[in-house]
Amino acid sequence: MDTAGRPRRVTRRRAETRRRLLDAALDVFAERGLRGASIEEVCDRAGYTRGAFYSNFRTLDELLLAVSEDYSDQILDRLRSALLNLPDDLPDGEEVLDAALEMVLAVLPDDRRWWLVETELVLHAARNPEAAEAAERLRRRFAAEFTSLVTWAIRRVGREFTCPPEDLVRVIHALLDGAQAQRHLEPDAVPPGRLERLALPALLRAFSRPAGAPH
Amino acid sequence: MDTAGRPRRVTRRRAETRRRLLDAALDVFAERGLRGASIEEVCDRAGYTRGAFYSNFRTLDELLLAVSEDYSDQILDRLRSALLNLPDDLPDGEEVLDAALEMVLAVLPDDRRWWLVETELVLHAARNPEAAEAAERLRRRFAAEFTSLVTWAIRRVGREFTCPPEDLVRVIHALLDGAQAQRHLEPDAVPPGRLERLALPALLRAFSRPAGAPH
DNA sequence: AACATCGGATACATCAATGTATTGAACGTG
DNA sequence: CACGTTCAATACATTGATGTATCCGATGTT
Numbered sequence: 001m002d003t004a005g006r007p008r009r010v011t012r013r014r015a016e017t018r019r020r021l022l023d024a025a026l027d028v029f030a031e032r033g034l035r036g037a038s039i040e041e042v043c044d045r046a047g048y049t050r051g052a053f054y055s056n057f058r059t060l061d062e063l064l065l066a067v068s069e070d071y072s073d074q075i076l077d078r079l080r081s082a083l084l085n086l087p088d089d090l091p092d093g094e095e096v097l098d099a100a101l102e103m104v105l106a107v108l109p110d111d112r113r114w115w116l117v118e119t120e121l122v123l124h125a126a127r128n129p130e131a132a133e134a135a136e137r138l139r140r141r142f143a144a145e146f147t148s149l150v151t152w153a154i155r156r157v158g159r160e161f162t163c164p165p166e167d168l169v170r171v172i173h174a175l176l177d178g179a180q181a182q183r184h185l186e187p188d189a190v191p192p193g194r195l196e197r198l199a200l201p202a203l204l205r206a207f208s209r210p211a212g213a214p215h
Numbered sequence: 216m217d218t219a220g221r222p223r224r225v226t227r228r229r230a231e232t233r234r235r236l237l238d239a240a241l242d243v244f245a246e247r248g249l250r251g252a253s254i255e256e257v258c259d260r261a262g263y264t265r266g267a268f269y270s271n272f273r274t275l276d277e278l279l280l281a282v283s284e285d286y287s288d289q290i291l292d293r294l295r296s297a298l299l300n301l302p303d304d305l306p307d308g309e310e311v312l313d314a315a316l317e318m319v320l321a322v323l324p325d326d327r328r329w330w331l332v333e334t335e336l337v338l339h340a341a342r343n344p345e346a347a348e349a350a351e352r353l354r355r356r357f358a359a360e361f362t363s364l365v366t367w368a369i370r371r372v373g374r375e376f377t378c379p380p381e382d383l384v385r386v387i388h389a390l391l392d393g394a395q396a397q398r399h400l401e402p403d404a405v406p407p408g409r410l411e412r413l414a415l416p417a418l419l420r421a422f423s424r425p426a427g428a429p430h
Numbered sequence: 431a432a433c434a435t436c437g438g439a440t441a442c443a444t445c446a447a448t449g450t451a452t453t454g455a456a457c458g459t460g
Numbered sequence: 461c462a463c464g465t466t467c468a469a470t471a472c473a474t475t476g477a478t479g480t481a482t483c484c485g486a487t488g489t490t
Contacts, residue, residue: 011457011466011467012457030342031342033248033249034251035247035249038447039447039448040447048468049468049469050448050468052468053468054450054468056467119334119337119338120338122334122400123248123335125400126331126400127245136401139400167413170410170413171390173393174392174414175393176393177393177396178388178393181389181392182385184341185351190385195385195389198378198386199389199390199418203414206421226436227488254477255476263439264438266438266439267438270438271437
């Protein structure tokens with residue numbers, strides 16, 4: 001009924017239903033896309049009828065957004081714990097960069113469903129002003145957190161930026177996005193991490209330097 | 216009726232109808248997406264009824280592919296003529312790279328519709344085996360042509376690769392893709408060419424060197 | 431100019447999905 | 461344990477889109 005209404009308290013049953021709907025939706029959206037998915041199919045897979053859906057969400061659009069928030073939080077958690085827990089015995093000099101990079105790559109999800117759904121959300125937001133606002137919030141939150149993590153890691157690794165951190169993060173983000181797409185489109189030609197290992201070391205070295213080094 | 220049938224000869228009228236349908240479809244797919252678009256809306260905008268559609272295509276999927284082929288050919292034409300007509304008075308040394316880069320950036324389309332439709336096709340292909348095959352062909356054709364253009368330009372500019380050309384092209388492609396997405400999602404934060412000018416010079420210098428230079 | 435073919439318009443039958451209104455069961459609270 | 465509330469199931473009315481079968485005007489050929 002209302003998702004923006006009273007701060008309805010969530011019973012156990014409700015939480016469980018929502019969880020299962022979100023999980024099912026990730027699958028269905030990945031397979032069929034936003035407009036290609038039907039409310040009924042999501043409910044079927046979650047083991048409910050449409051009644052459950054209408055009791056928890058108003059539209060498929062709203063569900064897509066919820067799925068995205070949910071998953072994106074999971075990614076941030078993993079990234080955070082990977083970067084904040086870099087081992088103490090990192091190698092010295094330049095190799096430290098590559099070591100840190102490996103840590104990050106290891107923790108980034110290679111989930112095809114997520115790629116599909118994220119892309120779907122991007123498209124949806126690009127077309128729909130209301131969705132755009134919500135997606136923008138999500139994106140900002142992610143970018144802010146990501147930037148601060150990268151900043152922290154660059155320092156941790158004994159380097160400093162030679163450009164605004166936001167710029168570097170944008171470039172990294174762009175590259176990760178594009179690489180992800182190629183990987184999923186041509187899995188054989190582009191094994192996971194391939195493009196990232198090619199480009200990121202060069203970029204990181206171009207946009208940061210050992211701390212205290214002369215310009 | 217048949218798109219794979221007899222090589223039906225195209226009358227003037229037919230060609231015109233097809234053109235207008237393709238143009239209308241670019242708009243409609245951009246606004247609504249593949250599954251969100253209706254055959255009727257495409258026809259309305261093109262100034263026809265659904266009869267015209269069914270006489271030229273079998274499904275919306277087929278139309279999407281046709282639109283993509285059409286537009287992608289246009290891009291290749293522009294790229295080709297830009298790169299093959301680099302001026303004779305290019306600057307010397309390292310700046311030649313930047314000069315060439317500017318030429319390319321100037322000619323790449325910044326068409327929001329195209330970004331939307333291309334992304335839509337990617338998603339569609341990722342989900343649909345039959346579409347995947349067709350999209351794959353398109354992609355290959357583009358990549359091959361693009362690679363040979365870049366290779367030509369790198370030589371033309373007095374440099375040589377320090378990695379397989381395909382790798383560099385993939386990295387460039389990934390970056391262009393990701394940058395395009397950011398640009399369209401946050402037009403204010405990411406003006407056209409911003410990320411490209413940040414990252415590409417660094418990447419080009421990392422993966423090519425002046426011809427004949429020592430390793 | 432007459433004719434055969436082609437291409438697009440129209441009418442129709444069908445279907446899948448939606449949102450709402452209502453019901454009955456599960457839940458957890460006192 | 462009983463009661464009131466919450467939640468999901470069900471039934472129903474409605475809609476928008478699809479594909480086909482048919483028709484008629486446009487096109488270009490001899």
